Amino acid sequence: MSEAISVSATDKRSKYEELFPQLVSLIGSESDTIANMANLCAALKDTFNFLWIGFYIVKVDQLVLGPFQGPIACTRIGFGKGVCGTAWKNSKTLVVPDVNAFPGHIACSSLSKSEIVVPVIDNEKVIAVLDVDSDQEAFFDEIDAQYLEKIVRLLKF
Numbered sequence: 001m002s003e004a005i006s007v008s009a010t011d012k013r014s015k016y017e018e019l020f021p022q023l024v025s026l027i028g029s030e031s032d033t034i035a036n037m038a039n040l041c042a043a044l045k046d047t048f049n050f051l052w053i054g055f056y057i058v059k060v061d062q063l064v065l066g067p068f069q070g071p072i073a074c075t076r077i078g079f080g081k082g083v084c085g086t087a088w089k090n091s092k093t094l095v096v097p098d099v100n101a102f103p104g105h106i107a108c109s110s111l112s113k114s115e116i117v118v119p120v121i122d123n124e125k126v127i128a129v130l131d132v133d134s135d136q137e138a139f140f141d142e143i144d145a146q147y148l149e150k151i152v153r154l155l156k157f
């Protein structure tokens with residue numbers, strides 16, 4: 001594993017393309033899920049300067065806050081609640097261009113304007129979600145969905 005992530009590209013797709021092989025080597029020799037979640041958050045925050053990025057982990061009937069980077073956040077989210085609980089319920093990535101227009105959005109930070117939530121799936125079951133917040137409206141799109149889904153598939157359980 002190298003000591004730092006280095007991405008020089010400027011457009012989003014190229015950034016993900018440059019970052020991905022570094023993530024593969026970052027978590028390649030580590031089997032611990034929490035350690036890998038933590039480093040994925042750090043590497044993605046470093047690269048994209050997201051407002052907040054973190055994992056919520058399924059524990060019985062709730063999502064519980066896991067490794068993250070950014071300001072403190074809500075610790076528990078119910079099944080079907082907020083953007084995270086909805087992505088969990090539907091087992092599907094959710095891109096929210098305007099969080100204020102999403103019914104039931106849970107505001108951990110008033111600075112958050114848009115959000116993407118990507119389910120982490122093991123054996124056809126959602127075992128966690130990756131939640132990313134931006135302070136800009138409509139920041140996330142299909143490119144983020146495509147690459148973040150690919151990135152969470154690197155995790156081992």
Ligand code: SME
Nearest residue numbers: 073082083084105106108
């Ligand atoms: N906004 C999320 C809650 C988590 S925070 O954004 C970190 C939601 O509606 O589920």
